[in-house]
Amino acid sequence: MLEDWSEIVPEQPELDALVDFLRGALVGETIAEVHLGEISALKSAQLPLDSLLGARVGSVTRIGKFLDLEIGDAHLIVHFALMGWLRWYAEVTRGPVRMGKGPLALRVALKSGAGFDLTEQGTKKSLAIHLVPSRDQVPRIAELGTDVTELSEAEFTTILAGTSARIKTVLRDQSLITGIGNRWSDEILHAAKLSPFATASTIADPHALFEALRMVLDRARTGLSGLPPGRIKAAEKKLSTVHGNAGASCPVCGATIAEVVFADRSFQYCPGCQTGGKRLSDRRMDRLLK
Ligand SMILES: [Zn+2]
Structure with a gap:
């Protein structure tokens, strides 16, 4: 991986x-x-x-x-x-x-x-x-997998069906899909209203997740288009709803955006939109990373 x-x-x-x-x-x-x-x-x-x-x-x-x-x-x-x-x-x-x-x-x-x-x-x-x-x-x-800009819905569905890993892990696995990292996987999962810990093969509606992936990446691409290098980093923060925004209110449901943090890494999600109000624990996080 x-x-x-x-x-x-x-x-x-x-x-x-x-x-x-x-x-x-x-x-x-x-x-x-x-x-x-x-x-x-x-x-x-x-x-x-x-x-x-x-x-x-x-x-x-x-x-x-x-x-x-x-x-x-x-x-x-x-x-x-x-x-x-x-x-x-x-x-x-x-x-x-x-x-x-x-x-x-x-x-x-x-x-x-x-x-x-x-x-x-x-x-x-x-x-x-x-x-x-x-x-x-x-x-x-x-070792790279299919680039996300060339990924078809059929291939995406096949990738999901073929792994019992957590969806957050699958989206960032460069040997499966290349180009998505921590930021845009947070945003895609928020848009799709899916828990980062959902098991990839059991996702009920891969079509909706694929649509969310396309929508989030297209919006980011459009928002960053034409910017000089010195302005891209600030602009991507503005385009992010949950990533990097722990403690802020979710613009969709109003819940407080939460995060899972450890050592030098973290990711963010909305409990209201994505996990039925539940906070994800660090203990589960340890399992996710195995
Ligand atoms: Zn929300």
Whole structure:
């Protein structure tokens, strides 16, 4: 199982918005400088970073929750992590960067003068950058299931029928469906009025859940469309009804939005809409995570 629990790992709607922006800003541009700011961010480098110099950006795509920049004959593949994102500069600072200081993982400067930083706040560094000749050489990419934007209702129904795992776990399992994480699975389950702990194979109306999935992701995609990278994170919070909103009133039923918290993770739900008024306990949470 490939899970991603972190609160702020970007998912399909926000990554597609980032891809839209980068296609306009990067495709056809030539790389002038590349500087590594955090050595541990470079998880696999089958090519030297210098091989990017003078190369042109050919394409920008999303694969699951990965960003894939095709640059010359190489793929620069990024998996954002907790607090990781991209900062775009119309004029990027040139020259060497200080290693291991602050949030900078990698800086790329273009011949045009523009450029971007891949960043990660905090002390726990898990942003992952791969520089490889082909995307298949990133192990986790080979294990990804169907992208959520290409998922048919028939396939979704088959996935649900085939597992007795909790629905919250199934929606985030990247080997089954790729692109959904903690935020949008909270929102989908709220829209579908389903408990996060419901057993996938016993869900009475998979059609309604699929409709909720489409509705939530389409709404997020539309809401984030056209935004520059620096505004996407704030906008996704505004588009979230339950996720990150524990203690607030549910706009649908008025109940207080609750959460299940442990260590560095949490998820939110509405007891009124989703669990018949019951609060989910942490003891059950432990079982969910097995
Ligand atoms: Zn509610």
